[in-house]
């Protein structure tokens with residue numbers, strides 16, 4: 001049984017079996033407050049799923065706004081540690097893409113999500129492969145909102161506001177079944193950490 | 208749950224140290240720290256986003272290292288503890304998310320606690336010292352905070368007497384070090400530079416120490432005026448083409464900081480009739496501060512306690528230690544609904560305690 005966690009948009013968790021069936025799901029669409037809700041969401045889906053034996057923890061690795069994104073990844077890592085199981089990293093956009101590809105597995109499109117700072121994170125897809133996994137045309141990238149129409153010319157695209165952790169778990173289930181690693185070990189921040197650093201940092205330092 | 212000698216794992220991520228501590232009752236089993244300090248050096252101060260990223264990377268290896276050092280397994284834990292605040296919001300959130308998932312994953316109670324009160328709890332883990340007596344005045348000095356507390360009871364009654372109105376003392380050290388062309392972090396650099404200096408060479412101002420400050424800010428601190436005074440002094444010398452006597456400036460600046468810290472702390476001891484002063488926070492590493500506190504404390508009949516430096520800097524052991532005290536005094540766990548509170552008041556020793564005796568029994 002797979003526990004799926006993603007905080008790249010709101011906070012979403014799900015318990016999904018190895019065939020991809022969603023046993024329980026819980027989420028909040030709030031783009032803040034991930035740290036507040038993550039514990040209750042986890043407790044709820046585990047209870048709703050009948051406290052199953054978790055064999056893998058699927059972690060949505062972004063892209064997504066840093067502060068929230070990290071909370072789900074931190075939670076995935078420590079939950080996996082608690083249960084002595086593996087983390088299965090998943091590109092968050094793959095979950096959104098799978099939702100679209102399940103109705104049309106040849107579709108070509110781009111998924112975009114808010115990246116703050118008047119930018120979008122986007123990933124283009126060209127259908128589904130033999131393992132049932134979305135095929136990325138290129139890796140996730142950032143584009144200014146104002147330039148998105150031009151940058152994404154040729155793609156049918158839309159901005160997603162929510163992410164279904166059930167789909168994230170299903171992507172992980174297919175990756176596990178195929179024995180493939182399809183997500184990065186580290187979060188897809190897509191920005192260097194010092195973009196916000198002032199010229200003279202305000203030391204709010206140690207201890 | 209074992210309430211006489213609970214086995215607790217504490218997670219601390221309020222600033223640039225990822226701290227994982229494991230305690231059994233009042234016994235320290237592990238104090239594992241991963242610091243991102245080097246990554247902040249070129250900015251001259253902690254960059255919150257860099258700190259938060261580093262926490263995420265360091266957490267799991269630090270937990271594993273702490274368990275290995277302690278020779279315990281996660282299943283054996285009685286509880287998980289975490290810093291809820293105060294501190295850098297984004298950094299705190301990493302620890303909070305991690306602690307909640309760890310507690311839920313293990314099916315163990317979670318205690319969300321106050322970082323500043325944790326600094327006081329650190330003293331209890333020092334098994335070479337006499338037990339901490341109450342009430343005690345506590346002076347917590349670091350790059351993130353400068354606070355004077357009156358502790359009547361660690362788990363129920365901590366009062367904030369005063370705190371810095373602007374920069375933390377550690378920040379002042381960092382900024383003055385930069386002025387003098389010394390690298391980050393400034394504390395040890397100033398200490399080294401001051402070794403050959405004359406602390407009475409330049410009379411720098413003591414913030415909020417005038418008679419007129421005594422009504423409203425008797426126990427508060429201010430270091431931004433001091434920093435400006437040092438900057439102006441250095442500029443004037445440079446403008447006059449004179450060489451900067453770095454050792455004298457460092458020693459005089461350090462003396463001003465130490466003087467105001469110790470004077471106010473001992474004033475609080477006298478006013479509240481408390482003959483005990485506990486020091487905590489990373490700036491306690493400053494040799495001159497320890498020296499002056501001990502010397503003037505002895506003269507004033509105040510016993511000054513200084514925990515080992517490894518427990519003074521931010522660490523997870525103090526967080527585990529505070530939770531252990533809460534458990535031993537019968538307190539229930541926190542609910543899971545708390546968040547990171549960057550300005551958590553010191554009176555909130557435990558965050559989001561369950562309304563009844565606690566779900567953990």
Ligand SMILES: [Zn+2]
Nearest residue numbers: 206207349521
């Ligand atoms: Zn601290």
